[in-house]
Amino acid sequence: MDTKGKVYVIGIGPGNRDQMSMMALKAIESSDAIVGYKTYVNLIEDLLEGKEVTNSGMKKEVERCELAIDEAEKGKVVSIVSSGDPGVYGMAGVILELVHKRNSNIEVEVVPGITAANAAASSLGAPLMHDYAVISLSDLLTDWDVIRRRIDCAAAGDFIIALYNPRSKGRVTQIQEAREIILKHREPSTTVGIVRNAKREGEEVVVTTLEDMLKHEINMFTMVIIGNTNTYEINNMMITPRGYFK
């Protein structure tokens, strides 16, 4: 091939087209081929006319990345598309690791997006206005002991804590245990925000407390944000003061 192929690793943000960056739009438009998990590819269906599109199901991350690299190695420009930011529990790392392993000479460009913690925060008000920790409760790829220790350290450090993947059908105890660990360091009255489908159709926002948080629905489309010791609720919004009004 004369032309060196390229993979754009694209985050389309929370899902609502309005939250996507113009760079993501341009990269998709300039691509010959699109690879992605079908839920996300469906969200940009109207942009895909005339392009080769490969949808795939969940838990095929590595396969999808291999395919994107295969196509780029033929000289194509390929976009691999996912929600949020591809650099946060996303495809950016897998693509770069595979390119290195395969000793491939394709170009890779990571196109950042608005990640779920920041999308959910904007719907809650301003919970992430101070130092925060982002933790995934999925133990598919990470030992639960490592995750437990991180929750403990984040709670001890009075970080605001954004929990990704808090609960799925087959994984229900982690969010309970996370709450118990945090309760060792924070009051039961600590403000907690729960956002389902942040900045997507069907968004639901709940402001509650560490004590009551498990009374609300938490599933795999949910972001849970635990406030720090200064976070408070007003008018069903969650605010962490930065310190301007001491």
Place this chain on the structure above:
Amino acid sequence: MDTKGKVYVIGIGPGNRDQMSMMALKAIESSDAIVGYKTYVNLIEDLLEGKEVTNSGMKKEVERCELAIDEAEKGKVVSIVSSGDPGVYGMAGVILELVHKRNSNIEVEVVPGITAANAAASSLGAPLMHDYAVISLSDLLTDWDVIRRRIDCAAAGDFIIALYNPRSKGRVTQIQEAREIILKHREPSTTVGIVRNAKREGEEVVVTTLEDMLKHEINMFTMVIIGNTNTYEINNMMITPRGYFK
């Protein structure tokens, strides 16, 4: 007034227009008045024709927010514009706190943007692929002891650590002390990424180590990302494995 005013609290992302969301663009277009720090307002100058524009200098955050609320209370739609995500060390909290204090009935909508940690990460490769902590080293509004403790907890928990406001002209020791605290928990060979002007004109990317990081220029336009114990460097990129290739 018949019409209730509104404030959009807008993050335009790292600064390059391409990284801005379409929602931010639409909100600016629909506004009667724009308020912001002049560096950021200048970045969107071409969108401002026919609008009232109030620029102001640094360290006038509260004044800017008061002004935006004043204008909205007259029934106008006002955008208060800043870089990154207004929910991360930004204006979202100040606006919501002031609206509450003033018992104002204006509407507030926070429009999220790509925050500096995620923008810088995309230029480094994929450093934030696992649990991470976001910490500001600015002690203008936060006691340094609180910040020190957070750095220690984040390092103990093996979080990737994204340091905002690592150094300014008058504040040079904090990044040195942060590095020393982290060195108690991590090897000197730990991978560190330094990005100046992430996704803006004049971007500079350095991948180095905890040992050597202070040999590189770090200023107020810099994001410093400290890897976790698994983060590594290849081809001047920084990658934290998620665990797909154990």
